Amino acid sequence: MAEKLKVATTSLAGCFGCHMSFLDIDERLLALCEVAEFDRSPLTDIKHCSEQVDIGLIEGGLCNAENVHTLREFRNHCKILVAVGACAINGGIPAMRNHIRLEECLEEAYLDGVGVVNPHIPNDPELPLLLNKVHPIHEVVTVDYFLPGCPPSADVFWKFLTDLASGREPQLPYDLVHYD
């Protein structure tokens, strides 16, 4: 039997909606597991990529230093890197903070916002530093494929992965392409 495709996934500045949508392929997951196995992913709780991963799926854009670090690890280990969803492709909803100064965002969230108790901007050294702006991942690494949508539907994941698994160039029909 041919070796299974290694698939890694991660969520950067995303909401996990893309991962949930991926899981919406439901019982097709069983068929997928015949030809693919999960490597680093929140689904396996494996913390780092194997040396050689075939497909890396990235949900979310870049909002902090750790996101950039994780993205680089994926790029270094994944033969094919895929930007999944609006956030990874163009920053998406988190990028709506881009025209507001970072300081103001933090003040609003942790000091002055409605209902804030114990006003204090988190400063634990374990916390990754925020970037001034949220960026799409193609601004930092080369991306091989893009799956638009917020989130892309389960059928998008299915079509894309089955195309790749059977050696076809992935193609999304009109009905599966949407930016929202």
Next chain:
Amino acid sequence: MNSNTITIDGREVPFTPGQTIIEAAMAADVYIPHLCHNPEFKPHGSCKLCTVQVNGRNCSACTMPAAEGQQVLNNTKELNETRRSITQMLFVEGNHCCPSCEKTGNCQLQAVGYYVGMLDTHFPHFFPSRHVDASHPDVMLDLDRCILCELCVRASRDVDGKTVFGIAGRGMQSHLVVNADSGKLVDTGMSAADKAAQVCPVGAILVKRTAYEHPIGQRTYDHGDIAEVSLEHDHALTGGDHG
């Protein structure tokens, strides 16, 4: 004999003198991608999405008059790739967050993106700082999404007779302005019934309390692509298929 015919991608297309290439094409059921062109208004020729090759030279199909014997290339790989780049540039120079936009599913920029096979934005995003004017009781203006097509400018001036909108600045600094001392829509004669409130191809001018009227699956471009929708719309306006 002068037969008043041009060829588009090898197909003969008749025209009536005075028609532009895009008008002749649409009448003959040939879609040429466009954004700043609207059959109800005088051409503006700013978005360049309708770029075609006429006898070997690139030009805008919405401003170029049709002339006997023109050999026009429209639906070619090269032109469509150029159109994809233009569309990507329009996306990155504004703030287009489709998942949170009231126009999504009914937006021409988005639909053109689908038509030209745009899956990513390719270029670095500008993330410009633009403002939202919610001052008017019935009309919203969100400049994040404005593509400077000037359709609202043309509609307000030529149809509504109000000149509510204008474009100020040049090049990268160009931006839409509202014709009032305060710069606010509420201080103009704008009304939700104005043509200017209806023509925006994107979600920059919206009539309040109409957002998300149609659920996903029933929006303009959910089933038909922009080529089909725009040809249908054109025929409805010009009184049927005369190609």
